[in-house]
Amino acid sequence: MSEINVYNTLSAQKEPLIPKEPGKIGMYCCGPTTYNFIHLGNARPLVVFDTIRRYLAYRGYKVTYIQNFTDVDDKIINRAKEEGQAPQALANHYIEEYFKDADALNVCRATVHPTVSGHMTEIIEFVKALIDKGMAYEIDGDVYYAVSKFKEYGKLSKRNREDLLDGARVGVDERKKEAADFALWKKAKPGEPFWESPWGQGRPGWHIECSAMSHKYLGESFDIHGGGFDLIFPHHENEIAQSEGRFDRPMAKYWMHNGFITVNQEKMSKSLGNFFMLRDILAKFPAEVIRFYLLSVHYRSPLDFDDQKLEAAAKGLDRLKTAVRLAKERLGRQGSEAAASTEIGQPFMEELAKTKKQFEDAMDDDFNTALAIAVLFDAARLLNSWVSDPASVAFAAIAAGAVQLEELAEVLGLGLAEDIAGAEEDPALSQALKGLLLDLGGHEAAGIETLMEQLLELRESARKSKDFATSDRIRDGLKGLGILIEDTAQGPRWRRG
């Protein structure tokens, strides 16, 4: 099997992925600050790195995946103050809410989800080690990292210290030795939450948590560190300064960054009024559509959100699902038996192997999910062509093709298995169907399945007697209720759409 290539921000090029330990990968991704529901921008790295993790696992690696929560932070403190709540309670609440959204997006739980509040000991120890080594200094309860002590500072973001000084226009702390120095530990102001430390009461700076927690769970040096583009500077640059300043070895071998999201071609911002929580979108589109859409563009490219694009994505995803559904219907019961007892013909096997290879090649090339999805579409068309051939007795191939399509989609976290139509009872729909049935002179029945059976029976008898007015009335009526009727050689079928 060919090797996986990943784009490394550090080297600004694609490199073969060679784990530190064969067969194992340690991966750390920066998670959200939990002061609100997650927004669209948070959703992309979640889905992207979850997919990368899934693919690495698919390729046989044992992946240790760490994603933190920043649950101690100014934004949390401010918001808690506004709402008259305890900061930690607020943070914990949004951690719970985070998991609801992540679950909806079919994002697997990380190996560990460490929190800042749960790792004060490690953080303090880390800061102490940096001071002891002369990489940091304390001033009146604050601790700063001395950027001048780390010669490689700027290597990730490709900046030199002169560039940084240009940018530092505002609010430079006079006490800092150098403008670019950043806080490792912040002294608590009155009324703020604090933890005891060798430098008095305070709380950690933003960057130190990731150095401390990645060290604890993945060691001094690990394989992949991920996050959004905007974290390259200052966050990841500072993490490198901290971890490599302390341990004198590469913090992570590969640095991966996902591109930004825009909404209607504009950057999300509160002032533009286009700042969307994931839940806003979830109210309009199924989570699986959002996941599919996020993966339909390469993770390093910018991605724009609007309703038209999501609608197109919904149709695309539906096409993949339809292929699996049609294959299963074609197989039916008899077909399943035939499939089990028949050998897959050589040409079919070759086609299936080719698809799998193309999918893997796409993912091997810096996790090109857009190309991988294109392969899925090709596979769907191929499968459809087998299914729609009336003479086809390639049951075994159809069965294998459907299974493979589902499996590959699952690597991307996309479930193609059909929701059991109408299995969930829907009182409003049920009553509407009963009304329609009564209008047509039928008898009231219980349960959506039974109601549909009766309506389709009525329609079939109307069709047989060429009473198309009635049959179309039924079909149109159902369409108005979100139920689609399709006539096939094996009789009518229905589904909710």
Added chain:
RNA sequence: GGUGCGAUGGCGAAGUGGUAACGCUGCGGCCUGCAAAGCCGCCAUUCGUCGGUUCAAAUCCGACUCGCACCUCCA
């Protein structure tokens, strides 16, 4: 000002030297009572502009024009 990224058909989006994937939309055909779904076929001689390198460039180099991001604890 500094740093970096991008520009591909109606829309979205792959493609980094060998002659433009894929999805949505649209058009024609098959199928259907009509549809729907599916299948088959068609829809960029062209990849922001202008030069250059090469037998050959969307792909490499240079200039330019637009657009975007980071430098300000927003992923």
